[in-house]
Amino acid sequence: MVLYTSPFPNSFxxxxxxxxxxxxxxxxxxxxxxxxxxxxxxxxKRQRADDPCYFHALCIIIxxxxxxxxxxxxLPFALIGFLLWSPLQSARRPYIYSRLKDKNHGKGATLLTxxxxxxxxxxxxxxxxxxxxxxxxxxxxxNVFNTQARAKEIxxxxxxxxxRPQIKIYIDSPTNTSISAASFSSLVSPQSGDNTNRxxxxxxxxxxSMEYKGDNSGSNNSEERExxxxxxxPNDGEENTCIVRINGEDNGHMSDxxxxxxxxxxxxxxxxxxxxxxxxxxxxxPNHKQKxxxxxxxxxxxxxxxxxxxxxxxxxxxxxxxVNNKLLYKASIMKKTSVxxxxxxxxxxxxxxxxxxxxxxxxxxxxxxFDKRAAEKLKEQLxxxxxxxxxxxxxxxxxxxxxxxxxxxxxxxxxxYPVMDAAYHCYPNGRGMDSLASKGALFLKVQVGxxxxxxxxxxxxxxxxxxxxxxxxxxxxxxxxxxxxxLSEFRKSTSSSSTANPEELVAFDVICGDLNFDNCSSExxxxxxxxxxxHYKDPCRIGPGEDKPWAIGTLLDPEGLYDEEVCTxxxxxxxxxxxxxxxxxxVYPTSKNHSSxxxxxxxxxxxxxxxxxxxxxxxxxxxxxxKVEVEEFSxxxxxxxxxxxxxxxxxxxxxxxxxxx
Numbered sequence: 001m002v003l004y005t006s007p008f009p010n011s012f013x014x015x016x017x018x019x020x021x022x023x024x025x026x027x028x029x030x031x032x033x034x035x036x037x038x039x040x041x042x043x044x045k046r047q048r049a050d051d052p053c054y055f056h057a058l059c060i061i062i063x064x065x066x067x068x069x070x071x072x073x074x075l076p077f078a079l080i081g082f083l084l085w086s087p088l089q090s091a092r093r094p095y096i097y098s099r100l101k102d103k104n105h106g107k108g109a110t111l112l113t114x115x116x117x118x119x120x121x122x123x124x125x126x127x128x129x130x131x132x133x134x135x136x137x138x139x140x141x142x143n144v145f146n147t148q149a150r151a152k153e154i155x156x157x158x159x160x161x162x163x164r165p166q167i168k169i170y171i172d173s174p175t176n177t178s179i180s181a182a183s184f185s186s187l188v189s190p191q192s193g194d195n196t197n198r199x200x201x202x203x204x205x206x207x208x209s210m211e212y213k214g215d216n217s218g219s220n221n222s223e224e225r226e227x228x229x230x231x232x233x234p235n236d237g238e239e240n241t242c243i244v245r246i247n248g249e250d251n252g253h254m255s256d257x258x259x260x261x262x263x264x265x266x267x268x269x270x271x272x273x274x275x276x277x278x279x280x281x282x283x284x285x286p287n288h289k290q291k292x293x294x295x296x297x298x299x300x301x302x303x304x305x306x307x308x309x310x311x312x313x314x315x316x317x318x319x320x321x322x323v324n325n326k327l328l329y330k331a332s333i334m335k336k337t338s339v340x341x342x343x344x345x346x347x348x349x350x351x352x353x354x355x356x357x358x359x360x361x362x363x364x365x366x367x368x369x370f371d372k373r374a375a376e377k378l379k380e381q382l383x384x385x386x387x388x389x390x391x392x393x394x395x396x397x398x399x400x401x402x403x404x405x406x407x408x409x410x411x412x413x414x415x416x417y418p419v420m421d422a423a424y425h426c427y428p429n430g431r432g433m434d435s436l437a438s439k440g441a442l443f444l445k446v447q448v449g450x451x452x453x454x455x456x457x458x459x460x461x462x463x464x465x466x467x468x469x470x471x472x473x474x475x476x477x478x479x480x481x482x483x484x485x486x487l488s489e490f491r492k493s494t495s496s497s498s499t500a501n502p503e504e505l506v507a508f509d510v511i512c513g514d515l516n517f518d519n520c521s522s523e524x525x526x527x528x529x530x531x532x533x534x535h536y537k538d539p540c541r542i543g544p545g546e547d548k549p550w551a552i553g554t555l556l557d558p559e560g561l562y563d564e565e566v567c568t569x570x571x572x573x574x575x576x577x578x579x580x581x582x583x584x585x586x587v588y589p590t591s592k593n594h595s596s597x598x599x600x601x602x603x604x605x606x607x608x609x610x611x612x613x614x615x616x617x618x619x620x621x622x623x624x625x626x627k628v629e630v631e632e633f634s635x636x637x638x639x640x641x642x643x644x645x646x647x648x649x650x651x652x653x654x655x656x657x658x659x660x661x
Contacts, residue, residue: 003097003422007392008088017088023081027074028135034067035137041145043562089397094424095442098379098389115449115457117505121655123631124448124459125358127158128512128615129639129647130367133374133410142644143558150642151374155381157638158364161357163385349539350632351550353576355569357638358649361385363446365463365512366412370437375412386414393424394438403430405438411463413444420458421445421494425486427479432469439465441483441513443490448507456504462487464513473526476517480530483511491621505623507654511536511616514645518610519547521589536616539630539650552576552635553586553609554646560585561641572637576646582609615650627655 008014037060040048048056115122131154132139136147144150364386369375375391382389394408409426413419426440441464449457464483467475496503511532517524519541528544540551556566566572566585575581586609619628629652636647 003390003419004093004095005097005099007092007096009091009093013088013091016084017092020081020084020088023077024085027071027078030067030071030074032135032137034064034071036140036145037063037067039137039140041140041143041562042559044145046562086397089395089399092396092399094395095390095393095422097419097422098383098391100383100387117449117451117457117656119656121626121653122449122507123651123653124363124508125361125649125651126363126365126461126510126512126615127162127357127361127636127647127649128365128367128463128514128613129158129636130465130514130613130643130645131369131378131639132643132645133369133371133378135371143561144643147371147374148377151369151371151377152381154639154642155378157642158357158361159382159385161636161638162359162361162364164356164359347548347550349630351539352632352634353552353573353637354634354649355573355637357636357647358632358634358651361649362416363461363510364412364414365461366414367463367465367514368410369412370407370410372408378412382414386416388415388417388419389413390419390422390442390444393442394440395426396438403435405436407437409438409440409442410465411440411442413442413461413463415444415446417446417448417459419444420447421490423486423490423493425482427467427482429475429478430467431472431475434467434469439467441486443487445490445494451505455502457507458504459506459508460487460491460510462511462513464511464515466514466516468516471523473517473524476515477526477530480515480527480532484532484535487511502623505626506621507623507626508628508652509618509621510650510652511614513614514612515614516612518553518589518612520545520607521610523589532616535620536618538614538616539633540611547608547611551608551611552582552646553588553607553611554613554635554648555587555610556644556646557585557587558644561644567641569637569640572640576635576637579608586610613645613648615648617650617652625657627657629653629655 006014008017040056131151132142132144133147133151133154134142136145139145139147364382366378369378369391372392379389379391390413392408393411393413394405396405396408398404405426409424411424413422421444423443424440425443426438430437430439441462444461444463446459446461447456448459451457462483464479466479469475491509515527517527519528519538522545525545533541533544540547542548560566563585564571565581566575572585575585588607588609615633617628617630622628631651631653633651634649636649639645639647
C-alpha cells in the first residue's frame, strides 16, 4: 500500500487548495478571535482580578466593532474561497504521511536496533492522549486557550519525556522498599559503543523518571546502526538504560564511599554533551506558569519525588543493554516508605501515576488535533523523537461521509518504527456537534523487526475517537461494531502471509483512543458489555462496571486546571495519588443524588473518576509461539495545564519463549 505524503495527488490541486484556503483564512481567524473574546478562561479571569472591573468590558467594546467590520469585509473573499475549496475535498487524500528525512533533526530519538526475535523477547511502549487542540474559540469552552502555543509545548514535553534515559536501581533487601535520599548528581552513561552498563546487587527493581541534559544525537534508523556495527541486542526491551545496584546493608542506604565511587565512575565516562537547542529554555504558555521544580519539561533541577521510583520485584539478575549516547543523568532518589505496587500484590505488572511520559516511547496516538496549524507545530516538535508521523487525518466537506465536515478527525499517529500500511474510515453516524467533525478510526501496520529467516515482524495499532455526547450509547456501540469490522478488513487486506508459508509474524494488536465512556458509570452499561472487550483486554478493568483499585479517571475537571495545586506535572501527580485529591480535580460519573459542582461534593463520591481514555490489546491473531503481556501501565501528568485529559501509556512485553543468548 502506498502511503500518502501529500494531501493531493498533484501539485496543481495543492496550489489551488492553498489559494482557496488563503481566501477563507482571514474570515476564519477573525471569527475565531471574535468568539474567543467572549469566552474567558479561569486563568484569564484570575489574571484580570486586579484590573478595574470596567477595563475588560472597555476592551471588548473597542475590539468587537473592529472584528465585526473586518469580518464583514472578508466574507466575500471567504465565499469565493469556499466555492473553490469544497469541491477540491473530493480529491483530497485521507491523511498525510511525514517521514523525517534529515536524521540530524531527530536529536531526541535514540538508535533502534532491528529486532531479530532473538533472546527472551522485546517490549514496546504505547501512549495515548486527548490534547484538545481545537480552534481557540472552541478550546475555551474546555477552559484551555492559545492553541498554537499549546501545540508546540505539548510536542516539546512529549518528546522530552520520551527521550529521557531510563535508570533502573536494584536493592538486595526484599523487606525494605525504601531508598535513602542520596543524590546522583552526575551519573553518566557509558559512551557510544560501550556495551556495558554501570551496575552496583539486586532484589527490587525501581525505574526512575528523572531530569537529564543531553543531545541524544542518535537517529532512530536501524540501518544506520547496523552500518556502525550495532549487531546484537542482549535485551531488546531496554534501550537507553543505565543500571545501578545498591548494596542492601544499612537498609538500602548508600555509604559515602559508595556515592563517591558511583560519582567517580560517572565523571570518568566523559563530559556531557550540550543540550538540545530549544530545550534549555522551555516556552512558557499562558496555560502553564513554569515554576521552580516543575519537571514537566525536564528542564528543572528537581524531579518528581513520586515519579522517580516505581517498584518491580526481580530475581536478582539483570540483562545488560546497549547505551548509544553520552548523557548526563540527574536523579534524586527520594525515600518512599510505601509503594502503590505493594497495595495490590496480586497484580502482574507495574502501574503508577507518573509525571513523565515513559522513556523509550515507541508509538503515540493523539486525539483532538483538529487545528491544522497546531498540527504542523506539533509535528515539528514530535519529529525530534519520532521518525514517522501521520497527521491531518480525515475528510472534509461532503466527501466520504453523510454530513458536511468542517474539521478532520483530530487523529495523529507517531512512531519510531516504519509504517507499512495505513487506512482511515469515517464514522457515518455522528450526531450533534460531533457530526461536524470527521471522527473515525485510523488503522496502522508497522514493522518492528525481522527474523533470521527474513520473515517480517509486524504489529497493528488502531487509533479512534468515539461520539462524545452523553447519552448517545447506541451511537458509540455502533461505532465500536464498525471499529471491529474495519480492523478485521484491514488486517486481511494488508496480510501477506498464509498459514503454510508465513511471511509475517504479528507481534501485537493494540487499540488506543478516547472512547468517551467509562467502565463504572451506570449510564454506560451498553458500552461496558460490548463484544470488543471479549476480544481485547483492558489492563485497568476487572469486568463490566468494575475497574481495578489502582485505575483512576482520565477526565480532569476543567474549572480546576489552573489551580496552583495541579498546574504543574509534579503537583498534579501528588494530588491524584490521594483519594481526596482525585475527588477535587477529576470528573466523576453523574448521579441524581449529587450536585453538578465537582468542588462541593467531595463526600459520597465513589470510584476514582471517569476513565474514558483506553489502551486495549489482544492475544488473538498473533504468532502462536509468542506471548504478549502487560509490563507496565501509567497515568501521566506531564501535560498538566495544557489539556483536560490525562494521557495514558502501556508497555507490552512480547515473549518469544527463547532464553537470552
